[in-house]
Amino acid sequence: QSALTQPASVSGSPGQSITISCTGTSSDVGAYNYVSWYQQHPGKAPKLMIYDVSNRPSGVSNRFSGSKSGNTASLTISGLQAEDEADYYCSSYTSTSTPYVFGTGTKVTVL
């Protein structure tokens, strides 16, 4: 089971919107609405930001939103803030022998 493909880096200025893509296959992202997104600041544990493609856990800013089309999921951060600078990982349930797969990770830089 290969990792889901994410861009290595995405950057934007404060207040702008950015979108991170997460491309998988028909065995994972394309097969299930079990896509989640995690934010990880340096030296910290991952934090759940989006689950089931587009749902936000309680306490997560509504500046974060998710979507999916075919085998590609996306995370959009609107109104970019300095505190959003972090690594972001997508994840999906899969139908293979490896039930969960993560993305390659995207470093978000706020210019």
Added chain:
Amino acid sequence: EVQLVESGGGLVQPGRSLRLSCAASGFSFDDYAMHWVRQVPGKGLEWVSSISWNSGIIGYADSVKGRFTISRDNAKNSLYLQMNSLRAEDTALYYCARIRLNDYFDYWGQGTLVTVSS
């Protein structure tokens, strides 16, 4: 407040063993499946292993199958990972994580670092 605290990491020689523990608090531990996820420093996340609430369903990544054993003690609110025949490529920060509805990881510990080196 949900808390997951890993322990047991350290420096170990190739071929040796190590046992990781994860102490859970703040929730009904025996209501949830639990997972181990690892991360090579500076790299991405990799799912390692999972165990259902009653230990009836267990899974492993191909990279650790036959070498690692996951277990849990619901009476002690604890999750374990027995790691045998360790290899240099097992060097990583190991997180325990709670999974919700077999779908997403809603709480993570801070991780325990395992370094395999001679």
